[in-house]
Amino acid sequence: MATYLITGASRGIGLELTKQLLELPTSEVSKVFAVARNAETDAIKQLSQKYPDRLYPVSASVDNTASVQHAVEAVRAKLNGQSLDVLVNNAGISGETKGLIKDMELDQLTQILDVNVVGVQRVTAAFFPLLEQGTQKKIINVSSGLGSFAYAPHVVSMPSDAYNISKTALNMLTVRWAHQYAEAGFTIVSISPGWIKTDMGTAHADLSIEQGVAAVxxxxxxxxxxxxxxxxxxxxxxxxxxxxxxxGKEIPW
Structure with missing residues (x-):
């Protein structure tokens, strides 16, 4: 009876993961906290009506510390003494880098790093006390193969410099957390969800949202x-x- 918290849960991978987890029996997944900048979308409302005792929408922005702290209090109240078992840091943004890396706009790089890296740190640190009480103690950071140094020569022409840099930084953040809290029983990993047909992934991607998220x-x-x-x-x-x-294997750093 694990409890999950998923950021970026109002669309794309986050929304589909929320849906697929709730389709599992209560003996496997008891509660899912769907965190999003706007947790009152029609899609989340429909899921809430279908799973009124298991889905809890929480509005929060991962790039806003006060917002995340309010989310912690809301989740703690809904847990009602239960622990949080699994955190999925899925919220993220991309952005096309125009021209070569010398032309990359600093404001764009700063914004993407703030959401994709600092946001993960902000959320993980804030919810860590609840995770420490959990039985599974899992933190899943949704990264990308584009953050791999080994893959970099193969995607050099992709106009996604800021995004790639952010996912590489996220991977180091993952490793630092993993090594420092291994003895406390935590499992902290980065995963690449693949190229999925979402607004971010576009319709040209390899995998349907259902197929890709099922694998995730x-x-x-x-x-x-x-x-x-x-x-x-x-x-x-x-x-x-x-x-x-x-x-299904490890991705080279």
Whole structure:
């Protein structure tokens, strides 16, 4: 009966993950806290009506400390003495870098780092006391293969410099947390969800939202302490139409 908290839960991967987790029996997933800048969207309202005793929408912005602290208090109240077992840091933004990296706008880099890296630190630190009381003690940071140094030569032409840099920084943040809290029983990993057909991923992506998130969910459920501090890929059978491989193995840093 694990309790989950998912950021960026109003759309895309976060919304679909919330939906798929709630489809599991209560014996596996008892509560899901859907955190989003706007947690009152029609999609979340529909899920709330379907799962009124298991889904708890929470409005918060990961780039705002006061907002996150208010979210902690709201979640603590709804837990009513229960612990928080799994945190999925999914909220993130992208952005096209115009021209070469010398032309990258500093405001864009600052904004993306604030959401994709500082936001994860802000959320993780704020909810950590609740996670310490949990039985699973899992923190899942949704990264990207674009943050891999090893893959960098293969995606040099992609206009996503700021986004790539942010995901590389997120991976180091993951490793620092993982190493410092391994002895406390935590499992803290970065995962690449693959190229999924979302607003961010575009309609040209490799995987449907249902297929990609099903693989993400499976990875989250199966990840244990032996994976602590690792960068993990989802597992989806390769087809000729796919640009990338999803082999379920560790991704090189």
């Amino acid at each position: 969910k499976k990875l989250i459920l199966e990840t244990g302490k032996e994976q602590n501090g690792k960068f993990l890929n989802i597992k989806v059978p390769k087809t000729d139409e796919m640009m990338f491989d999803y082999d």
